[in-house]
Amino acid sequence: MAHIDKSKIRNFCIVAHIDHGKSTLADRIIEKTGLLTSREMQAQVLDNMDLERERGITIKAQSVRTVYKAKDGEEYIFNLIDTPGHVDFNYEVSRSLAACDGAILVVDAAQGIEAQTLANVYLALDHNLDVFPVINKIDLPSAEPDRVKEEIEDVIGIEAHDAPLISAKNGLGIEDVLEAIVAKIPAPGGSDDNPLQALIFDSIYDSYKGVIIFCRIMEGTVRKGTKIKMMATGATADVVEAGYFGAGQFIPCEELSAGMVGYLTASIKNVKDTAVGDTVTDADRPCKDPLPGYKKVNSMVYCGMYPADGAKYPDLRDALEKLQLNDASLNYEPETSVALGFGYRCGFLGLLHLEIIQERLEREYNLDLVTTAPSVIYKVHKNNGDVIELTNPTNLPDPSEIEYMEEPIVSAEIMVTTEYIGSIMELCQERRGVYLGMEYMEATRATLRYELPLNEIIYDFFDALKSRSKGYASFDYSIKGYSRSDLVKLDILINREEVDALSFIVHKDTSYERGRKMCEKLKDEIPRQLFEIPIQAAVGSKVIARETVKAMRKDVLAKCYGGDITRKKKLLEKQKEGKKRMRQVGNVEIPQKAFMSVLKLDSD
Amino acid sequence: MEEKKGCREQRQLSIYVHIPFCRQKCYYCDFLSARVQEQTKKDYLIKLKEEIRCAADKYQDEIADTVFFGGGTPTLLQAEELSDLLYLIKTSFHVTENAEITIEANPGTISREKLNHLRQAGFNRLSIGLQSTNDRELKELGRIHTYDEFVEGYHAARTAGFDNVNVDVMSALPGQTSDSYCDTLMKVLALHPEHISAYSLIIEEGTLFWDRYGDNAKVLEKYPALPTEEEERKMYQMTDTILEKAGYHRYEISNYALKDKECKHNNGYWERKNYIGLGLGASSLYENTRWKNTDTMEAYLTLATEQFVCDKTVLKKEEQMEEFMFLGLRLTQGVSMEKFQTEFGRTIQEVYPGIVEKYIGNGLLNVQNERILLSKKGIDVSNLVMSEFLF
DSSP, X not given: OOOOOGGGEEEEEEEESTTSSHHHHHHHHHHHTTSSOGGGOOSSTTOOSHHHHHHTOOOSOEEEEEEEEOTTSOEEEEEEEEOOOSGXXXXXXXXXXXXXXXXXXXXXXXXXXXXXXXXHHHHHHHTTOEEEEEEEOTTSTTOOHHHHHHHIIIIIOOOOTTOOBOBTTTTBTHHHHHHHHHHHSOOOOXXXXXXOEEEEEEEXXXXXXXXXXXXXXXXXXXXXXXXXXXXXXXOEEEOOEEEEEOSSSEEEESEEETTOEEEEEOOOOOGGGSOTTOEEEESSSOOSSOOOOOOOOOOOEEEEEEESSGGGHHHHHHHHHHHHHHOTTOEEEEEEETTTEEEEEEEESSHHHHHHHHHHHHHHSOOOEEEOOOBOOEEEEETTSOEEEESSGGGOOOGGGEEEEEEEEEEEEEEEEGGGHHHHHHHHHHTTOEEEEEEEEETTEEEXXXXXXXXXXXXXXXXXXXXXXXXXXXXXXEEEEEEEEOEEEEEEEETTEEOGGGOEEEEHHHHHHHHHHHHHHHHHHSOOOSSOEEEEEEETTXXXXXXXXXXXXXXXXXXXXXXXXXXXXXXXXXXXXXHHTEEEETTEEEEHHHHHHGGGTTOO | OOTTTTSOSSOEEEEEEEEOBOSSOOTTOOSSOBOOOHHHHHHHHHHHXXXXXXXXXXXXXXXXXXXXXXXXXXXXXXXXXXXXXXXXXXXXXEEEEEEEEEEEEOGGGOOHHHHHHHHHHTOOEEEEEEEOSOHHHHHHHTOSOOHHHHHHHHHHHHHHTOOOEEEEEEESOTTOOHHHHHHHHHHHHHTOOSEEEEEEOOOOTTSHHHXXXXXXXXXXXXXXXXXXXXXXXXXXXXXXXXHHHTTOEEEETTEEESTTOSOHHHHHHHTTOOEEEESTTOEEEETTEEEEEOSOHHHHHHSOTTTTEEEEEEOOHHXXXXXXXXXXXXXXXXXXXXXXXHHHSSOHHHHSTTHHHHHHHTTSEEEETTEEEEOHHHHHTHHHHXXXXXX
8 A cells, every 4th residue: 555645634523512413514524525426325324323323313433534635636535533412422522532633613503502512622622633613504594604603703712704604414515624624634743653652542343353443543553463562451462454444344454554543453352451542552662651541431320230031141241341342431340139130230421321322232232121210429428437439329328327428510501592591490490400600692592500410410301401491402511529418318118128229319308209209100110910019218217108009900801702712812921921021029020111210200 | 642542532513603793883892793785694694504514524523512603693694594504504513412502692683583483493592692781871882772672582582492591791881880780680680591691891992992991092071981990890799799699600700600501612612622613703623723714704705615714723732731721710610630631641730830839829729629720819810810821
């Protein structure tokens, strides 16, 4: 392969608020640079997980390399790394940014700057990336490109007067974007002759090739046969294949040198050897220092995940191991529940992340899961001075041993049109929010700043926000720290037996309400059984709510006509099937979905 | 393999004949039956006779000891047409002298002359679909008759010489109260039928009642409400108490009879005796093979008799055992452990370890004289128990 002139490489990503058209722009760039013809284009090339296409969001960072013949007559290599937009996936964004030299900021011409626009653009600036804006959706009747340009300059403080005005959907103005990439994104630095120094920004597992490392080469060169070493884990391996990313495929090449983005395979079977954020170097000629890597992300939300069929426990372990490779922000450790058996306590970045992982486990790994109520990490200060980080409510020590507890607090920024300020403030109030202030961005839009307990927003805050603002509010948050709070453990007793998987931590003032809702929900979910089943919510030894599932008194198919028994048999089979999906707790059978119903407590 | 060892003493056969016609579809009915043109009836009878002849050829070694004409409303046909059919069956199959020959009747379709004629032709058991003695409730069900018409028909049947009569009643009807249901039971008992079938209304999909009362029904005030759960329970318990007191014994979940007046034909279904179904959509079980006739009238009328059989299944050992259990448990005498072992070479406890014990433990099953049977409480939740015997 001919030597590649580094000055003709552009490594960049696209950042935007969710729905502002990031993936569509990525598609257009790929299409216009001729890597794919229009006919080959499947909508949203980069979102290649089924789940991403269905939800219309990007979850995993994806990369692709294209070649662009610019107006100056030169051919440029574009390495485009698509990034997720949702606040839960900041970590993924951060990983992708570290592999880039610049970023395109996409802003919706009608909606203007939103909470995540800011969050993502600051993230990019933090990584010392050169950012240039693009105004998308200019074909919308409500588009106000000039206003949005002004907003970008005022709020973010980057130049926007010459921002390309485009419609990614209709392919309008894409040329301008391509030229801007050439002009405004800097070429990578580094030297091919230095010792190898490459950043792992992602990896996937392939059953034939083993682990495939996605990396950005900062210094040096790597080729087939190079003996590489992961600096953090110390693992070594011989490179079997090096290459770059075509659209949805891997294209092998001879070598990857400084400034390039590509992949390596080295018959690595153990997924734990290749930590994302680690530095790859040449084992025989190592570089001095590892790259800074990423700030380790901390899981914010925890929940228990159990296989519906206890025998599938090893499958769940394998699936989590493989998913973690692909998603380093996921962490897990084994736990046992009296009600649910063997499973894992998993940590996530947020509730959406939790849902995505759950769906991926179910779809991609064909697992049937039972998930317990999500919890944040509480700090429990004991009388003896010990501090416990509590991720599973069941492990809360006896109240007599606790001096006080702390819960995580977030700083939240909510952007909303003025007409909904009242209802949004009300919502924050209900969720124990502390009002910090409000700034008007323009006459009709304002940013509300609140401090909110994380455990109040992990359930359905986002949905509530959207429904109370008719979809006009956007939201971003960052962890501020811990604060002392009057928290209690709410236990659920079914037929007078405590069900560990249903316990959760709640603020004392909302415990009554939560307990009542929980009992009501469970009453609907638990089918009648041969005896009456009391469902109680209790704090300590005090019962604060109660519902009763009446005893089943009749379950008879009276008529069975003309010797046609097939229908009766079908009915009995259905009954038998339903029974399989039950968990036996004491002598009560609880359907698996009852354990998850607590997730949706506030939906009605 | 111990094939067929002691399976049966003599080769018995039950014959079911389906007449899929009615004057008007009852609102709760999901059976295979409809209003049709006179011509369709004529065509149907021709085809049915052809099927009877065809079947009779195959079962020449069998002795038919029960014949059952069900529907629909068999008595919607002319007396001559019905006696023709029975005559054909009697002359082509080997029907025993004392066979139980039942015909179902709707009170709105039985004249004195017709009943006389039917009795003369050899029908010796009459099953009358009364459902309720309350005319308002009858109307609400879409029945075509009144209580008075039923009483008239009942006496006519007695006069005609029917000394084995069943009356169907139903509980949990729209607008029904435990008082009105009690009234129905008392009025029926006053007539001293030999047999009473007491069903609790089930709202089936595909019926008018499903639209009115089913899971997705819109609430419309103009229809009388279904009884509350408490009221419904009261009716259910009342059935058992009142009928048992009057000397009827419950021999099956929904069936009560005076001594020796149990319906032999229906018992055959629960004991998995051989039976063949003739006519549209009729089901058959013969030597552990089940099949069903087509339920499309056009197919029935046009296809050759061998061609309209559907869903033919040779039952595997497991399926036979399942059926043995869940069908047998419908009878209050339960299932014979000894018979199970003779038929399958293993004991019930071996095949279903722990299950019988579990349900004896919680009082839903009993063991008496080598038989396993549902307790009274077990009958109420029989589906729960029966489903445990599926694999």
